[in-house]
Amino acid sequence: xxxxxxxxxxxxxxxxxxxxxxxxxxxxxxxxxxxxxxxxxxxxxxxxxxxxxxxxxxxxxxxxxxxxxxxxxxxxxxxxxxxxxxxxxxxxxxxxxxxxxxxxxxxxxxxxxxxxxxxxxxxxxxxxxxxxxxxxxxxxxxxxxxxxxxxxxxxxxxxxxxxxxxxxxxxxxxxxxxxxxxxxxxxxxxxxxxxxxxxxxxxxxxxxxxxxxxxxxxxxxxxxxxxxxxxxxxxxxxxxxxxxxxxxxxxxxxxxxxxxxxxxxxxxxxxxxxxxxxxxxxxxxxxxxxxxxxxxxxxxxxxxxxxxxxxxxxxxxxxxxxxxxxxxxxxxxxxxxxxxxxxxxxxxxxxxxxxx
Numbered sequence: 388x389x390x391x392x393x394x395x396x397x398x399x400x401x402x403x404x405x406x407x408x409x410x411x412x413x414x415x416x417x418x419x420x421x422x423x424x425x426x427x428x429x430x431x432x433x434x435x436x437x438x439x440x441x442x443x444x445x446x447x448x449x450x451x452x453x454x455x456x457x458x459x460x461x462x463x464x465x466x467x468x469x470x471x472x473x474x475x476x477x478x479x480x481x482x483x484x485x486x487x488x489x490x491x492x493x494x495x496x497x498x499x500x501x502x503x504x505x506x507x508x509x510x511x512x513x514x515x516x517x518x519x520x521x522x523x524x525x526x527x528x529x530x531x532x533x534x535x536x537x538x539x540x541x542x543x544x545x546x547x548x549x550x551x552x553x554x555x556x557x558x559x560x561x562x563x564x565x566x567x568x569x570x571x572x573x574x575x576x577x578x579x580x581x582x583x584x585x586x587x588x589x590x591x592x593x594x595x596x597x598x599x600x601x602x603x604x605x606x607x608x609x610x611x612x613x614x615x616x617x618x619x620x621x622x623x624x625x626x627x628x629x630x631x632x633x634x635x636x637x638x639x640x641x642x643x644x645x646x647x648x649x650x651x652x653x654x655x656x657x658x659x660x661x662x663x664x665x666x667x668x669x670x671x672x673x674x675x676x677x678x679x680x681x682x683x684x685x686x687x688x689x690x691x692x693x694x695x696x697x698x699x700x701x702x703x704x705x706x707x708x709x710x711x712x713x714x715x716x717x718x719x720x721x722x723x724x725x726x727x728x729x730x731x732x733x734x735x736x737x738x739x740x741x742x743x
Contacts, residue, residue, distance in 0.1 A: 423723060565592070568614070
């Protein structure tokens, strides 16, 4: 019991230091680019092919270690303290990822790793724990692999069990990242229950087709992207109602309830305007050090600057969001917009404490 309380307490303290203090600083510098979170897109390549993913390309080069370290130094200077290491699949270069985690953690960052888990093994899990990793976002969409959805729990069962076993030893958070598609609706519920049984969190995305104005010439699945179609609307509505009920019972989930409710409007093409803070309190760094306001806009053709020289001009961001805001239910930025409010901050801290 003492170990559990220490683990939960440490998560709460870390949330205050890495999320809440930067949030308060961003309020003080309200007109400046003050990211609470910035994706470090280290890798375009991936070892699997999820049919909904248009954000990997095995023909593009990866990030260098010098660029990664310079990016971390720059983010420190602008008040950011949370860095997800993105891909593609970051673990295609394990030694590189360990160096990035270690460098960021030593500077006081909340370093978190999204991965499909295929390339995890026990020695690496121990090494990234020792390096100071704060969170692992384990992407799983179904129980067993199926066409277009290779991210399956049964494919990474040993890795998952070891991650659960070691999380309190190293202090990292662990949660499932689940993409709701038209062929995995029943699996989403089962994965949520498995997460709860193992006292880990969940994070949901609604599979969205690529925005029409984003460059996706490399994307191979324009016609079989697995996004929700009208035949599934009622079933997805029932699933979302069930997930919302579990969150009200304090099952740990990244998404806010308003965000889960917004999924219903998004899949029907009737999103309402929401407080997207991309390019103001969040951003993405591409493999070459250039910037993008958000994950979904990584291939959008516009010069947003690069590390140390951002060009997130207010007018350009406003023009972009007039096109994309009503066509997007981004989990990262919708969640950030919801919790970018003093009254909701305690709930954000509690989400960290409830895991484990």
